[in-house]
Amino acid sequence: MLAPDLTLASDYFALLHVPRTQAQDVAVLDAHFRELQGRVHPDKHAHATTADQRLAMQWATRVNEAYQALKHPLARARYLLGLLGHDVAVETNTAMPPEFLMAQMELREAVEDAQVGAGDTAIRQLETLLDQLHVRMRAEQAELVRLIDTNHDYAAACDLVRQLMFQEKLRDEIDAALDRATA
Template sequence: MKNHFELFHLPQKFAIDMAALDSAFHEVQNRVHPDKFINAGDTEKRVAMQWATRANEAYRTLRNPFKRAAYLCELNGVDLQIQSNTAMPRDFLMQQMEWRDELEEAKADRDLAALEGLESDLRAARKKKLSDIAALLDADDFVAAAQGVRQLMFLEKFGEEVEAVFEKIEG
């Protein structure tokens, strides 16, 4: 069975050409779209549906930088240990604590400007973390990249919490 990169004829690297991904996805979708199998037998219809589902999943994975990084780690035999490995560098944890304090303060004060500043800092941190992960993946350091992916998960989750506070204050 082909991996997601092979399915779309793309190099197995973090940095991918999004236009090439989109084009390859549409090509695969056109070949396996259920409408093309209206007069086919049940087995052919089921296989086409499985391929369409797999292509959709592969596309969503490769399109999302976080999911693509995690997938590359797993392809290269590195288990992300998302549930069991929550160890983080001290400076990363300290930053998380500072941001949580800022979030609670902004929430209590209903301070949109503080929330926007926090969101901006978080966006910059995610961008830097993704850049660091990309460099590690392209250097084939999948163990260190996996640690970065776990950190990015924390950043993503915190971003969702910030968004929820925005909605509560604005709504």
């Protein structure tokens, strides 16, 4: 079904035949996923034995999990740092730099203020906040590549991952506010 050197326990990078790095060519990742998914999809094994069908289902699930983890930069960073022996410790390490927390509070207040407004003005304010947040997150995702792939500064990368998770939550809140404003 797959290369003999791959097992269900293979790491996601090996499974999808991509380098074990934070920087990824998403087009290559997508192509490898589609090719692999085509080989292991349970429908291709519908006439196989029950054991082979079950194995195909396990492989398809594993390939999907790998793809989901590697296609998103933040999920990829968490997974890669874990492989490298560095737990992001989201549940236990909530320490954040004071300037980051202040900036987050200001952004949240701006979101709340925009939601108080009405109509097109509120929508424009929320869209502007979202655009600013996206710019910042893209820059920090590029910084993650540098910290992990170039500098091997995994402790700083873990800190940045925690900050990005905070920002993803804020992004989701802004998206929800935009949905409400445009409904």
